[in-house]
Amino acid sequence: MEAIKQHTGLVYPLNRTNVDTDQIIPKQFLKRIERTGFGQFLFYHWRFDDDGNKRPTFSLNDAKYDNASVLIAGENFGCGSSREHAPWSLMDFGFRVIIAPSFADIFYNNSFKNGLVLIEVDEAQVNRWLKQAEESELTLTVDLETKTIIDGNSERAAFDIPEYHRQNLINGWDEIALTMQLEDKISKYEQTRL
Numbered sequence: 001m002e003a004i005k006q007h008t009g010l011v012y013p014l015n016r017t018n019v020d021t022d023q024i025i026p027k028q029f030l031k032r033i034e035r036t037g038f039g040q041f042l043f044y045h046w047r048f049d050d051d052g053n054k055r056p057t058f059s060l061n062d063a064k065y066d067n068a069s070v071l072i073a074g075e076n077f078g079c080g081s082s083r084e085h086a087p088w089s090l091m092d093f094g095f096r097v098i099i100a101p102s103f104a105d106i107f108y109n110n111s112f113k114n115g116l117v118l119i120e121v122d123e124a125q126v127n128r129w130l131k132q133a134e135e136s137e138l139t140l141t142v143d144l145e146t147k148t149i150i151d152g153n154s155e156r157a158a159f160d161i162p163e164y165h166r167q168n169l170i171n172g173w174d175e176i177a178l179t180m181q182l183e184d185k186i187s188k189y190e191q192t193r194l
Helices: 085-093 105-113 123-135 163-171 175-180 183-192
Strands: 006-014 068-073 097-100 117-120 139-143 148-150 156-158
Touching (some): 085 105
Parallel strands (some): 006 068
Antiparallel strands (some): 148 156
């Protein structure tokens, strides 16, 4: 997993609540066996019509969000089924950080396991940033070391994140890397079982 201590990125505002994993990536695109290539299907039914043409009415299709890497959304983001493809598709599309008032539990844990940074911020602050990003370009800097978000006006918002997830993100540790830190103990144990 790629380590991340700080990320600065353009914000894409998804002003919707209860965005479920089937909306993030519909079930018909879950046939791939690798973790890449899912970004093209992100929010597929919102982004494309039945003929595969981009819907001009869906904001993510607006060129001003082409390089967005921070997504801000309403409460309960990632609800629904437990598909790990949801964080894969968000990351493959280019998102690195998602900010919302709340996240569904399974999506929350799947995201951290894959290096996607999820940050819960109070609804009032989320609504301010949603409005700013809808009206003009908004860039946020997320600092995992200081647990702060800095907006384009140099205003700071503190956030909390479980220390386990924070350390894994900062150090680039996934579950395999954590297991490999115990390689000596594992080897010693295996030697006693011969």
